[in-house]
Every structure is written in structure tokens, then in C-alpha cells.
Amino acid sequence: MSNNDQKPFQIGDIIMDNRVVLAPMAGICNSAFRLTVKEFGAGLVYAEMISDKALNIRNKKTLDMLYIDERENPMTLQIFGGDKENLVEAAKFVDKNTTADIIDINMGCPVNKIIKCEAGAKWLLDPNKIYEMVSAVVDAVDKPVSVKMRIGWDDERVFAVENAQAAERAGAAAIAMHGRTRVQMYEGKANWDVLAEVKKNINIPFIANGDVETPADAKRILEHTKADAVMIGRAALGNPWMMYQTVKYLESGELMPEPSVREKMDVCLLHFERLKALKGEKVAVREMRKHASWYLKGIRGNGKIRNAINLAETEQELRALLNNVVEERDEDELVLA
């Protein structure tokens, strides 16, 4: 595994139980999903990114995004922004008013809306800007500050090592890096060689990210990059089992079986219950459509059910459809990997 097998995975004074981390995902990583993934063994969970400006004007929906269930800790709240003043103010608010363990700054978001505000991946072109922004936040808060970035802007401008070193010099307590450039968006393959180069050149904890689809991939990325931890995003969608399977695999090389149809639907409904408690029935049912479709992955004949779920408006309809999935099948039937 990694060089750091013997050392616990630690950021600031926060010690994690293991090296498996849930990636921040906008529109997905709210408390309902994070807690569910945490219960499946993740060592650290990241929240979806939060706009500094929206937080600073105390936008109600944004304030709601700060909710953290105490069973989630250790957890990281991620903020993004374009100017120092707003970013620092938002970081101070998170520092004083939430139970997050770590504050993360987003330097990886590739979407135009965010780049236009000089936020997200835009800073990857300028290590000095990274230094300036990170040191301003570090100076203003008590919680450890981490940074999540991509390897660079485009193939010609991969300043991964310089950028990571700038964040380290500025006082960042950890760095998570996705092995793609901004221009790549989600295309092509994540470049694990660059991640390995970064790890070699910094002394703070490093979390490697990108294209970990299986527990075996997690082991490979840790071996290849010597990172302190592995971050998993899309492979955890509708699949919190990925977390315990990965933890177990890293510990013992044992590959746990896929869950049964009944287990999958039970956890999907638990996730829904939590989402309903956060956002109310109407919003929860709508948001659950995409999640349910992910939970249904690997279940035989799921196409028709997915279509029906996309039309569900009420809890009753959603529950009936998911219960039907179990009734129409042998409930012990295992989901296909």
C-alpha cells in the first residue's frame, strides 16, 4: 500500500479511522448522503461546495447546507469563491458556526459559471494567487484548512507541484488532488503519475483522486502515488457499499460480496428518509430520482423502474416502486457488480 501504512491518516489534529474519503459532489453530498456513506465506513466525508457570497448574505438555502449530523464527524466543509474578502468572511463563519472538522477550499471546479467568478479551477494558473488566498484563510480560522485542486488548467499548464507547494507554504493542512486538468472536465483518464509527483514534493497529507471505480483501483492509486488517502466520488453514487468494500480490501485484500437487492432498496429508502428530514417530502422525492437510479444499477430489469421513478412525485409512489423491486425479485439475489 502507501508509504504511510504505519502512520494514521491525520489532518491537523483530526485523526481518521482509515484512508478512504468521500469526494465533495455538488447536489449530492448533503448530510443525508454523507451520513449514509459514513455509516458504510468512510474515514472522512466532504460536503458539497458552498458559495462564499451566498453564505455571506446568509442565503437560507446555503445556511441549510451547513447542517451536519454529529455522527458524520470527522467531516470537511468545502467553500468556493473568487475574492479574498468574501472567502475569508465565509471561512470565518464556517469556523465559528459549524461542527465541521476541516475547512476545504475548492480549486478544482471546472464549470464556466464558477470560473467566470474567478473561482474554482481558475487559480490553478497562478500559484501566487493560491498562496495569497490560502494564507488569508489559514490566518483567519482555527480549524485546519485543506485545498482540493485539479492537476492543472490544460495539458500545457500542469502546475500541480508548484500549486500544491504554494498551498503547503500558505499553511494548508492537507491537499486533495483530482488527476485531471480543468479543460479535461471529466473526459480522458486521470493522470496518477502527476499525483505521484506531487506527493513526492510536499510534506502535508495528500489525498489522491480520480477514476477509482473499484476497491482494487483504490489499492492501485495508493500504491502508485504513495498518497496518504484515496478519495472516491462517482463510484459511491447509489453505492455506499463501495466504502466498506474498499476499507476491507485495503486492510485484508478481501473482496466483500455485492449487497442483495433487499439491502440496496433498504439503504435507498434510509437515504430518502434522511433527505426528507432535511428538505421535506417534495424536494426529497425529486432529488431521490437520480439517487434511486444509481441505487438500481446492477439490478436486473431496472430500466422500466427507473423511468417510473423519474415520474414519482410523492413518498408513497417512491416507496411503492422501490418495494416492488424487492417483491418482484428474490430478495437475497445479489446485485451485479
Ligand SMILES: Cc1cc2nc3c(=O)[nH]c(=O)nc-3n(C[C@H](O)[C@H](O)[C@H](O)COP(=O)(O)O)c2cc1C
Ligand atoms: C456530480 C459531481 C459533483 C461534483 N461537485 C464537486 C464539488 O462540489 N467540489 C469539488 O471539489 N469537486 C466536485 N466534484 C469532483 C469530485 O469531487 C471528484 O474530484 C471527481 O468526480 C473525480 O473523482 P471520481 O473519479 O472518484 O468521481 C464533483 C463531481 C461530480 C461527478
